[in-house]
C-alpha cells in the first residue's frame with residue numbers, strides 16, 4: 904500500500920479501520936506546515952500540509968473493521 908501523504912482536505916479511507924474521514928484543512932500560500940490529525944474512530948495518526956492546526960476531522964462514514972477502540976499500530 905502506498906505511503907504517499909495526503910496533501911489536501913479531500914476525504915480518504917482510514918487505512919487502519921476502514922472509516923472514511925475528511926480533515927478540515929485551512930491553507931494559505933507560503934504558510935503551510937505539516938499538521939497532524941487523527942482518525943476519529945480509531946485514533947490512527949495522519950499528517951497533511953496546512954496553515955493552521957487541524958482541530959476538526961469529519962467522519963464521513965464509520966469504521967468497517969467491526970472492532971472498537973484504538974487500532975493496534
Ligand SMILES: [Zn+2]
Nearest residue numbers: 917920942945
Ligand atoms: Zn481509523
